[in-house]
Amino acid sequence: MSSIPPTRPFAELHVHLRGTISHAVAMSLAQRYGVTSSDIATNKEFTFGGFDDFLHKYHLVGELVRGAQDYALVCHSYLARVARSNTRYVELMVSPDHALDAGVTYAELLRALEPAIRDCEAKYGIACRLIVTAVRHRGPEAAEALARLVVATASTLVVGFGMCGNERVNTPSAFRSAFSLARQGGLKTTCHVGELCDAAHIREALDVLQVDRLGHAIRSVGDDGLLREIASRKIVVEVCPTSNVRLGLVASFNVHPVFQMLAAGVKVSVNTDDPAFMATTMEDEFANLRAAGMTEEFVAECVGNGWLGAFDPAAAKAAQSRLPPP
Numbered sequence: 118m119s120s121i122p123p124t125r126p127f128a129e130l131h132v133h134l135r136g137t138i139s140h141a142v143a144m145s146l147a148q149r150y151g152v153t154s155s156d157i158a159t160n161k162e163f164t165f166g167g168f169d170d171f172l173h174k175y176h177l178v179g180e181l182v183r184g185a186q187d188y189a190l191v192c193h194s195y196l197a198r199v200a201r202s203n204t205r206y207v208e209l210m211v212s213p214d215h216a217l218d219a220g221v222t223y224a225e226l227l228r229a230l231e232p233a234i235r236d237c238e239a240k241y242g243i244a245c246r247l248i249v250t251a252v253r254h255r256g257p258e259a260a261e262a263l264a265r266l267v268v269a270t271a272s273t274l275v276v277g278f279g280m281c282g283n284e285r286v287n288t289p290s291a292f293r294s295a296f297s298l299a300r301q302g303g304l305k306t307t308c309h310v311g312e313l314c315d316a317a318h319i320r321e322a323l324d325v326l327q328v329d330r331l332g333h334a335i336r337s338v339g340d341d342g343l344l345r346e347i348a349s350r351k352i353v354v355e356v357c358p359t360s361n362v363r364l365g366l367v368a369s370f371n372v373h374p375v376f377q378m379l380a381a382g383v384k385v386s387v388n389t390d391d392p393a394f395m396a397t398t399m400e401d402e403f404a405n406l407r408a409a410g411m412t413e414e415f416v417a418e419c420v421g422n423g424w425l426g427a428f429d430p431a432a433a434k435a436a437q438s439r440l441p442p443p
């Protein structure tokens with residue numbers, strides 16, 4: 118009997134490629150490069166205590182990805198794995214700045230990822246598109262240079278431009294020109310905002326960066342005017358409940374802001390963020406939300422918003438009806 122729950126298929130909008138590196142893949146890379154760090158993982162899973170320790174471990178594992186072939190391995194392994202669940206469409210965030218740290222250019226990164234993505238779509242029916250993310254703490258100039266590069270480089274798989282990184286460094290409005298370039302270049306935009314910092318940053322992302330979606334934005338709760346604005350603009354928000362709870366940003370699923378966001382009419386989508394590190398899946402996310410009291414009506418709405426918010430609606434529509442591989 119299948120373990121897949123009888124639900125609609127999932128579209129996931131917020132997942133970082135570096136956060137998909139499974140324990141097994143991390144160990145194989147560590148072996149390849151002669152890295153023997155018990156810091157990386159113990160007991161076949163990643164463990165961490167709080168946000169700073171998470172960033173430390175995340176960095177250690179990310180540093181194991183050293184060549185274009187490693188990016189292809191990580192991407193293929195993740196898509197093959199997630200395709201066996203009920204996820205049919207994924208928007209994967211990639212950071213060319215981190216790749217370049219490892220000596221992999223943006224062109225090489227795309228040449229590595231594109232065959233992996235095409236192969237998984239052909240073999241497993243899962244569609245994957247890419248969101249190129251700038252790193253906030255690397256500053257506005259780096260983000261602008263990245264936006265120019267992405268717009269100048271043709272790729273049918275790259276559909277969006279986003280930003281992750283340390284929210285405490287640089288306000289969103291400092292990145293106005295990077296986001297403007299991306300938008301004018303035909304890319305959709307999203308931004309990590311309001312995960313740690315307050316509602317003022319969320320307003321900047323909406324009004325100055327003019328993003329199409331918001332990443333996290335859980336700090337919108339408590340500002341009723343902002344919640345109304347997000348709802349009335351029909352902005353899809355990428356909420357990552359397990360990530361918030363495991364990083365200690367939210368005390369428990371029971372008190373997660375997602376419930377107030379939904380009650381305010383916000384178009385919430387549910388996502389795994391860094392599934393390997395958070396030891397979560399889309400099925401787990403919804404199981405935890407149901408256990409915390411989410412109604413089936415809201416579950417269906419969140420699942421639907423994942424599809425609604427897709428930056429490549431045609432690819433999403435085509436993938437939605439495909440069945441998982443046997």
Ligand SMILES: [Zn+2]
Binds near residue numbers: 309332
């Ligand atoms: Zn994220």
